[in-house]
Amino acid sequence: NAGVTQTPKFQVLKTGQSMTLQCAQDMNHNSMYWYRQDPGMGLRLIYYSASEGTTDKGEVPNGYNVSRLNKREFSLRLESAAPSQTSVYFCASTPDREQFFGPGTRLTVL
């Protein structure tokens, strides 16, 4: 089992560019999450999906959109990147309470 995978690992964007962060899990988990982690802020929830076909906003959804393509995949899209979105992005999935995280995507917006 690969667990939770994320692509890309690193990305540099210019302000205004768009991109999609990909996440996939092979553990047959229903719930999937997108977080961002900034120094001193801990992990903050951007969006989550409790099950295939449903998505809901978390604490910091502005500037992001998500797609739960199927049970395995949950993508995060930045339509018009801003420097404030420079962060490390983690995808996670859970069967119940314990969360399993992907390795993260380090995004820099210039």
Add this chain to the structure above:
Amino acid sequence: RKEVEQDPGPFNVPEGATVAFNCTYSNSASQSFFWYRQDCRKEPKLLMSVYSSGNEDGRFTAQLNRASQYISLLIRDSKLSDSATYLCVVSYSSASKIIFGSGTRLSIRP
């Protein structure tokens, strides 16, 4: 006030020492509690769940005090490999209500 608060540290202790961290939470409706470990530039991984009766896993002991709304983590006979950031996590019944603390950084010196 943050919903989950941790002392950011860093805690710098010698190998073999005992070290303890506390984490306070503000919402009494919290249902589940966890400690995660995060190594530098890596994803968080579950260290242990925290139960009302307290629980131990080798050198690690976690305790929950619902009356005072805090959880603790005790590490005995600390090893160099224990150097990491320890994240306190509190969750509620809803899939979206999983709150991460900012983390406590621990550094073990030889």
